[in-house]
Amino acid sequence: MKIPLNYTIRNLGTRRLTTGITVLGIALVVFVFSAVLMMAYGVQKTLIATGSDENVLVARKAANGEISSIIDRQTANVILTLPYIAKTSDGKPISSGEPVVIINLNKSTGGLSNVTVRGVSQQVFTLRPRVRLKEGRMFNWGARELITGVAIAKRFDGSGIGDVVRFAGDNWTIVGLFDAGGSGFDSEMWGDADQLLDAFNRSAYSTMTFRLDQPKAFPEFKTAFDKEPRLQQFEPKIERRYFEEQSELMAGFISILGIFITVIFSAGSTIGAMITMYAAVANRTVEVGTLRALGFRRRSVLAAFLMESLLLSLIGGLLGLFFASFLQFFTISTLNFGSFSELAFSFALSPTIVISSLLFSLLMGLLGGFLPSVRAARLNIVNALRSSCFPLYQTCETRQVFHGLPLRSDGSTMVGGSVFLRRLHLNPSTPSCIFPLVSWNPKPQTRNSKLQTHSCFGSRSSKTSSRSSAQARHRGRSLADLLLVQLSG
Secondary structure, three states: OOHHHHHHHHHHOOOHHHHHHHHHHHHHHHHHHHHHHHHHHHHHHHHHHHHHEEEEEEEEEOOHHHOOEEEHHHHHHHHEEEEEEOOOOOOOEOOOEEEEEEEEEEEEOOOOOOOOOOEEEEOOHHHOOOOOOEOOOOOOOOOOOOEHHHHHHEEEOOOOOOOOOOOOOEEEEEEEEOOOOOHHHHHHHEEEHHHHHHHHOOOOOOOOEEEEHHHHHHHHHHHHHHHHHHHOOOEEHHHHHHHHHHHHHHHHHHHHHHHHHHHHHHHHHHHHHHHHHHHHHHOHHHHHHHHHHOOHHHHHHHHHHHHHHHHHHHHHHHHHHHHHHHHHOEEEEEEOOOOOOOOOOOOOHHHHHHHHHHHHHHHHHHHHHHHHHHHHHOOOOOHHHHHHOOOHHHHHOOOOOOOOOEEEEEEEEEEEEEEEOOOOOOOOOOEEEEEEEEEEEOOOOOOOOOOOOOOOOHHHHHHHHHHHHHHHOOOOOOOOHHHHHHHHO
């Protein structure tokens, strides 16, 4: 026989203060947990969006990122001779040899931070059609001019149109603002690749990016690339895959650090849930005894209290996710491990994060509620019912009197009884008074067995006891029948 679910749900509302505190604690932990996962996913989403499945990026094999890669111009020309590279209408390859450098700018919030400056070719907008000029104009080729991403313009002083940025011993004028659709390019400045190489006295690019004439032709291109002996120190990758690999290190670091902090917080919430459930068990000893006396098995009692703990954690998890979802409207920045420059990104929520957060909250509820649930299931029936009898000078608040509760205890068999309940649904806020009124001793000291009457009403209980006994004798329905009707309702 299973305990109805509505019984468990009703019990959540009887301890509003402790229930609310526990739910808020779990919600806070789930909020932090979800925020960490959303941050890691946001970084990955931003960097992956930087690349395209139609483009190929070539970098040196030993390089950890674009900033540490070197491709000389001769090698770049060899790459452009390979097949499967897309060309413009006039036969020029759609490619861009790109030097990548790091400069320092003043943040709007104070302090210096690294910013990526990328040199590009004249085919850059054909190569990356998602990048659009938003304000101003394109820089002039052969001039010391820059265009800046929208994330840089928002977060750094002196990075707007008309401002002058000084680096490499020269002044560079910002003439335009571009939007890269939320990709990593929004956190960069672009200029003429040849001008950038000249300013830094370089003769080699950092990476080489070009478009394939067919996206599915990458395996054939890589075969031709690997056969060229002059290209053995370099490796081609799909641009999207390259930036995805760059994001894995950052996302992994953020996730590990965040989960470590979350685990510390979750320990406190788990202990709070455990204390709440222990208090619930202590306040509802009589209820547990009544349920066991009605025939509910230990596993049913265990399941009921464990379900209550899981419901608490589920409510807390949903509440934490609700508040975490608003983080999607915020944009923050972090250090890009690949370029050691600032990367702006937005928090991102995914179905995987939702499921992971809810499972995490349920795990806290399971750990916090298991031991108290086991304790409730192991309560002794007789001891639980005895705890309901008050001292003789007290009175029991009565609502209903029922007859027919057979029990066995200490060699005595209860053949009649009365149960006093504040409410039939066993409100734990006010413990019920359950005790036998009539018992029969199977081993009487006298020849004639004699019915013994017990009461917890003290000196004023003679009339009450007889009246209650009369009521008990005249009620034909059993306690189990009446109580189960109320539990199911």
